Amino acid sequence: MNYKIKSLLAIFLIVGNYCVAQSNDQIVEDFESSSVNQPGHVYPMVNSEGRVRTQVFAPDAKYVKLDIGGVKYDMVKDAEGMWTGESAPQDVGFHYYQLNIDGASVPDPGTLLYFGACRWGSGIEIPSDDQNIFAVKDVPHGHVHEILFPSESTKTCRTAFVYTPPGYENQTSKSYPVLYLQHGYCENETSWPAQGKANLIMDNLIAEGKAKPFIIVMTYGMTNDIEFGKLREFDIIPFQTVLVDELVSYVDENYRTLSNQENRAMAGLSMGSMETKAITTNRPDVFSHIGLFSGALYAPEEVKEQSNVKLIFQSCGSKERPEAVQKSTEALKEAGINAVWYVSEGTAHEFHTWRRSLHEFAQLLFK
Known part of the structure; x- marks a missing residue:
């Protein structure tokens, strides 16, 4: 190997090591x-x-x-x-x-x-700067119960998680509103309690006097398999039967609920927002407060006949499609519908967007 080639190789090695060092220094x-x-x-x-x-x-x-x-x-x-x-x-x-x-x-x-x-x-x-919204604080805490409920339509015993607010066990004469809260595609009934910190968000809001105490019910939103990218082919009716005709009645029978449309809400993230929109559209007699996180959006003509809808809340991360959320919500408001939009700054299609969304939505419920 001649002198010039050796010199060039030495230069390349020095420059390469310098670049690696620079890269490491930047961390x-x-x-x-x-x-x-x-x-x-x-x-x-x-x-x-x-x-x-x-x-x-x-x-x-x-x-x-x-x-x-x-x-x-x-x-x-x-x-x-x-x-x-x-x-x-x-x-x-x-x-x-x-x-x-x-x-x-x-x-x-x-x-x-x-x-x-x-x-x-x-x-x-x-x-994050706002992770205190789900921090474990020295406040009264509710409980998350894992329940099994019978589903005649699917011939199975299905699982749900139920959050009861602080004081539920002691205030035996008090009944509560209920939020049915759905996960996203390829998640399940454990997602909102574990990743979403739904119970801690509620404990802190209730302790601060920012939200009314209410029950949250979280169940698996799939009754049949559907491939990714083919969610438009998902048939909502089987899950609607499970949720509305089986789970709602089970919860009303086994928990102290205010068992009427005015005191019942449904919300979901991503695929769960699609399910929420479909079910609340099909059964406006069941739910009065609706939350769509990072997914489906309402047009005024889809709810103009539903005078008993008390609230539509729509949200997403700032790295998703905030313009569409704002446009849809403003159209609802112009049509005389009580609608609110929220954008999670600096986040995309991820659980911090949905934690923040729940935090905002919960403060508006059942007021």
Whole structure:
């Protein structure tokens, strides 16, 4: 190899190492363990930029990637077989993610498990300035009950989670309004209690005097399989039967509810908003308050005959389609319908958008 080639290679190596060093220097090294880690696990970690750093011991693996937000990031193995890598900055809030080890997608063993993306898998919490809305505070707390209710239409016993507000067990002469709250596609009845922190949001709002105490019911919104991208083919009637004809009656019989349309609400995120719109349109005699988070929107002609609708709330993240939400809601208001719109700043199609949406929606219910 002649002198000129050697010199060029040396320059390339120096420049390459300099670029790597510059890249590493740009990462703020203030990582802290995630708030949703398994007990005793240091990784994954999150820094002030919202980057996620994780580790996994896989000495025989040929490659490992961190897969978050639809983007895969290469991880690097040390001499002992420990792989380490980090993501680009993420939006604040909760995100599903996984590790890809030699082509196999698996949960990160360092995190708690959540049902989302059609699987039980890892989750990460990127701290936000307003995470106090679901913080565990020294306030009276309600309870989340897992119930089994009979479903004659599906010939099964189905699961739901029921939140009862603080004091429900002691105030035995008091009855409460009810919100039926639906998850999104590839999620289930555990999603709002776990990822959504619905109970903690309500506990804090009630303690602050910002929301009336009410019951929340969360159940699985699928009665038949539907492929991603074909939600328009979803037949709402089977689930509508489960929710309206079976679950509502079960809840009214087993909990102290105000069992009339005026004191009953329905809301949902993404696919759940589609279900909410369809069911409340088909059965306006059942629900009076409606919440559509990051999904379906109402046109005035779709509700102009429903004079008993008390509220329509529509929301999304600022990285989704806020203009459409605002336009739809303003049209409803011009038609004389009590409608409110809300945009979650700095978030997209993700649970922090929906936590914030519930936080805003709950303050308007049953007033």
